[in-house]
Amino acid sequence: MTVDTVIAGGRLVTPTGVSEGSVAIDDGTIVAVGHEASLPEADRRIDAADRLVMPGVVDPHVHIDEVPENRAGTMPAETAAAALGGMTTFVDFAWQGRDRAGTDEDAGLLDGIAHKRAKEDESYVDYSLHGVLSRETEGTLDAIPEAVEEGVTSFKMFMSTYPVGVSNGFVDSAFERIAAEDAVATMHTEDPSVCEHLAERLKREGKGDPQYYPDSRPDYAEAMAADDVARMAREHGVKYYGIHTSCRQSAEVLSGFQGDGSRIRAETCTHYTALTREIHESRGNLPLIAPPLRTDDDVEAMFEYLRDGTLSVVSTDHSVYHREYKEEVENWWDSPFGANSAQYSLPVFHEVAVNQRGFSYPFLVRVMCTNPARTFGFPEKGTLEPGTDADVVVFDPDETWTIEETENASNATFSLYDGREVTGAVKQTFVRGQLVVDGGEIVAEPGTGRFVERDLPDWSE
Incomplete structure (x- = not known):
């Protein structure tokens, strides 16, 4: 079996902990999480060494x-x-x-x-x-x-x-x-x-x-x-x-x-x-x-x-x-x-x-x-659990940079954070397995996203 993407060698962040591991993605879904050697071969490998992999x-x-x-x-x-x-x-x-x-x-x-x-x-x-x-x-x-x-x-x-x-x-x-x-x-x-x-x-x-x-x-x-x-x-x-x-x-x-x-x-x-x-x-x-x-x-x-x-x-x-x-x-x-x-x-x-x-x-x-x-009733979101949507962010926690409002992708022509130095940067963003951001650049086309009909959320947890 070959999957679409493996995000390899990162620190996986869940609501309860951080662990070394890799994430396998196929057909828009997270299909497996574990050591890279235990995962299927992939058409695309993202090296996430020294980076966080999070929902x-x-x-x-x-x-x-x-x-x-x-x-x-x-x-x-x-x-x-x-x-x-x-x-x-x-x-x-x-x-x-x-x-x-x-x-x-x-x-x-x-x-x-x-x-x-x-x-x-x-x-x-x-x-x-x-x-x-x-x-x-x-x-x-x-x-x-x-x-x-x-x-x-x-x-x-x-x-x-x-x-x-x-x-x-x-x-x-x-x-x-x-x-x-x-x-x-x-x-x-x-x-x-x-x-x-x-x-x-x-x-x-x-x-x-x-x-x-x-x-x-x-x-x-x-x-x-x-x-x-x-x-x-x-x-x-x-x-x-x-x-x-x-x-x-x-x-x-x-x-x-x-x-x-x-x-x-x-x-x-x-x-x-x-x-x-x-x-x-x-x-x-x-x-x-x-x-x-x-x-x-x-x-x-x-x-x-x-x-x-x-x-x-x-x-x-x-x-x-x-x-x-x-x-x-x-x-x-x-x-x-x-x-x-x-x-x-x-x-x-x-x-x-x-x-x-x-x-x-x-x-x-x-x-x-x-x-x-x-x-808000998104059971397929906000998680790295297998079987859920492959909405994944690769984040470099050590990159220091300065926010500049001239770099806004938004139509807004200012930012309240202009000139602020931060450490931590988004490197890749996947939406249901599709690579939308790579190296700080949009690499997809509009229409990657979709409207989600939400469930009635269970607040008993």
């Missing part, structure tokens, strides 16, 4: 292809960036109204799902979708079971100042329906009334410099909203996943609810583990994200709560803008929120978690690969 990153929180005029992401560009960063699977968003602009009033959630599924032949990596519930109607709630039938098994709502924000009453009803399907609910949690009040006060005081922006969305506003949502989730028994946890106060809230047996999980994002609000002094409006960057203490809190499992996933919240949309405004409140990081998330988190704080490689794999796959 592809699974990112459950990206904004890839959204239409409003100040968003610049397209499926080919952003999935190329993802592959270069070792990301082999992501979960994007399907919008009522077909896209985030929501201008098509006749288009519902299922139309939004169809719109994004049709992008399959433009993607370098695999992807799925969260359904966004932004219209407070019975029709929105009635679409939930139909979306689940199409493999969209998680749903997002916004408790925020965004135009797509919904009321607590609607969230309560939606949680009841989502729980009935045994699907997953996710929420953007910032108390909108507090944030709107503080933003208006800053405007009256003429504090348009971006260094004041984080004061408009304080940590306690995030914690208040997290508490509201967690209480509703507990009452309905819904599987709830808190996104982009940014601060100690919010993580403390979620930790308290996890202790009572509620089905509550949560993530943080790479930027909340690597950056603080002081970056606004040098980068202006570019780091405007919501929730905002916080303090050094909040950064350390993210690691504390990742260590104890309160936070179980590190995502990117990748969003795409041209620099001018952020910078060519007079005040921070005229600048859009969001920043890209799909291409650099793995090396940056490797730097701050493993190199700087001594976290293990199995920890890295758990929070960036295995946990998100299990949380």
Whole structure:
């Protein structure tokens, strides 16, 4: 028997350990793991000596292809960036109204799902979708079971100042329906009334410099909203996943609810583990994200709560803008929120978690690969187990290099990590056995990726 590929002689990283070994891949699947001598001959041999061989990153929180005029992401560009960063699977968003602009009033959630599924032949990596519930109607709630039938098994709502924000009453009803399907609910949690009040006060005081922006969305506003949502989730028994946890106060809230047996999980994002609000002094409006960057203490809190499992996933919240949309405004409140990081998330988190704080490689794999796959119903992802998808990254943990935003594959024309030196680099990325990245270059064509219909995840583990 001859297989397609053997990745030979690397250090294999699983959620539970690191061992020397090789991986055999055939027809898109991992068929064997062991010493090279025990594996079949291969048409292609990848020498992984002195390198890590790990599952592809699974990112459950990206904004890839959204239409409003100040968003610049397209499926080919952003999935190329993802592959270069070792990301082999992501979960994007399907919008009522077909896209985030929501201008098509006749288009519902299922139309939004169809719109994004049709992008399959433009993607370098695999992807799925969260359904966004932004219209407070019975029709929105009635679409939930139909979306689940199409493999969209998680749903997002916004408790925020965004135009797509919904009321607590609607969230309560939606949680009841989502729980009935045994699907997953996710929420953007910032108390909108507090944030709107503080933003208006800053405007009256003429504090348009971006260094004041984080004061408009304080940590306690995030914690208040997290508490509201967690209480509703507990009452309905819904599987709830808190996104982009940014601060100690919010993580403390979620930790308290996890202790009572509620089905509550949560993530943080790479930027909340690597950056603080002081970056606004040098980068202006570019780091405007919501929730905002916080303090050094909040950064350390993210690691504390990742260590104890309160936070179980590190995502990117990748969003795409041209620099001018952020910078060519007079005040921070005229600048859009969001920043890209799909291409650099793995090396940056490797730097701050493993190199700087001594976290293990199995920890890295758990929070960036295995946990998100299990949380969102990807049984074939986030693992090197034989019989699963051959989504594999070969990573050089010793290569030191400097991130340069001019090297972005993304349509974003800036990076918050520009000029940052990191040690650790993606060398090869395989998506279901197909070599997409080799030596830091895209070597495949768009369409390598496919849309994945997800299972209802089992959270009993």
